[in-house]
Amino acid sequence: MRANQEPASALGSCLEGLQKTWQKKGSLAGLLNDWKVIAGPQLSSNCSPVSLQRGVLIIGASHPQWRQALLYNRPQLLAALKAAGHKVRVLKIQQHHPREYKTTDSELKVWARHPSRIDVHGIAKCNLCGNPSSAGELEIWGKCCFCKQKELKEKNN
Numbered sequence: 001m002r003a004n005q006e007p008a009s010a011l012g013s014c015l016e017g018l019q020k021t022w023q024k025k026g027s028l029a030g031l032l033n034d035w036k037v038i039a040g041p042q043l044s045s046n047c048s049p050v051s052l053q054r055g056v057l058i059i060g061a062s063h064p065q066w067r068q069a070l071l072y073n074r075p076q077l078l079a080a081l082k083a084a085g086h087k088v089r090v091l092k093i094q095q096h097h098p099r100e101y102k103t104t105d106s107e108l109k110v111w112a113r114h115p116s117r118i119d120v121h122g123i124a125k126c127n128l129c130g131n132p133s134s135a136g137e138l139e140i141w142g143k144c145c146f147c148k149q150k151e152l153k154e155k156n157n
């Protein structure tokens with residue numbers, strides 16, 4: 001019987017610990033504990049909960065693009081927060097710099113300057129096919145991505 005008792009008491013203290021965590025769920029501190037798991041590694045290192053008051057959670061984003069990512073993921077985030085037991089009714093997102101963010105996200109930098117981004121570079125007419133395409137592509141390659149692909153294919157043949 002002795003062997004059975006120990007796991008039971010271990011489980012007991014484990015549940016106690018869980019309850020303690022549970023009690024913190026109405027607070028920002030409790031939410032911060034879970035934030036990395038809920039938001040995922042990328043989002044959590046660039047976006048951080050700023051305040052939680054009366055069910056209104058404000059999340060600060062380090063960069064406009066992470067703000068966009070948050071807005072896009074808002075329904076899923078809200079659902080995940082609720083599922084984890086946090087008393088969040090509304091999710092508000094703002095541009096914020098509460099602390100040093102990891103700025104080594106090369107992916108974001110690549111995307112920020114990606115030639116295919118029409119919102120960054122604007123639209124222009126391709127010199128070869130005449131189709132409207134990203135000005136960023138035209139600037140780099142002198143043609144649109146389709147003409148560039150065509151050119152690469154022809155080179156390989």
Ligand SMILES: [Zn+2]
Pocket residue numbers: 126127128129130131143144145146147148
């Ligand atoms: Zn073209």
